[in-house]
Amino acid sequence: xxxxxxxxxxxxxxxxxxVLSYQWLDGKPAMFVYPENRPEGYGALCIPLESAHLxxxxxxxxxxxxxxxxxxxxxxxxGVGVSKPGIHMIVDAVIEGIPxxxxxxxxxxxxxxxxxxxxxxxxxxxxxxxxxxxxxADEATA
Numbered sequence: 001x002x003x004x005x006x007x008x009x010x011x012x013x014x015x016x017x018x019v020l021s022y023q024w025l026d027g028k029p030a031m032f033v034y035p036e037n038r039p040e041g042y043g044a045l046c047i048p049l050e051s052a053h054l055x056x057x058x059x060x061x062x063x064x065x066x067x068x069x070x071x072x073x074x075x076x077x078x079g080v081g082v083s084k085p086g087i088h089m090i091v092d093a094v095i096e097g098i099p100x101x102x103x104x105x106x107x108x109x110x111x112x113x114x115x116x117x118x119x120x121x122x123x124x125x126x127x128x129x130x131x132x133x134x135x136x137a138d139e140a141t142a
Contacts, residue, residue, distance in 0.1 A: 004032050004044055010104055018093035022104050029104035031097050033090065034078055042079035045071075045090065052098050060095075067091045 002023060005012045010022040010029075014036060021032040025048060034044035047055065054066045071090040072082055080086040115136035122132040 015093040015096045016089060020097040022100060024107040027107050031101045033093050035080055038079040043077045045074040047094060049101055052101055055094050056098055062091055062095050
């Protein structure tokens with residue numbers, strides 16, 4: 001499951017009424033596009049980094065042969081009307097967001113959460129502490 005716009009997002013920004021959430025999909029950069037006020041149950045359009053070239057030509061202008069049909073297919077899933085303004089809104093947001101997608105870094109390595117400390121262990125001999133350490137939940141279940 002991907003939490004859009006959550007704490008795992010690299011960046012979140014708005015383009016008009018659309019939200020662009022830059023996140024990693026299967027460890028690779030991707031841009032998720034969805035309406036700011038979408039009804040519950042609707043999805044987002046995902047543009048993986050390796051597909052960015054399909055949306056824009058080398059001169060930065062949209063590749064409308066790809067962008068329009070793709071936006072028309074995605075619109076109902078996103079809760080956007082399949083209309084000229086709706087399709088224009090999707091295509092504009094994607095084209096505006098591609099430069100940030102191209103700048104997006106590789107997915108950072110996540111540090112595992114430390115196991116909670118359950119207690120301390122001290123080994124004493126003749127009143128002298130020989131060793132002491134904390135016991136974590138991971139060790140208690142092993």
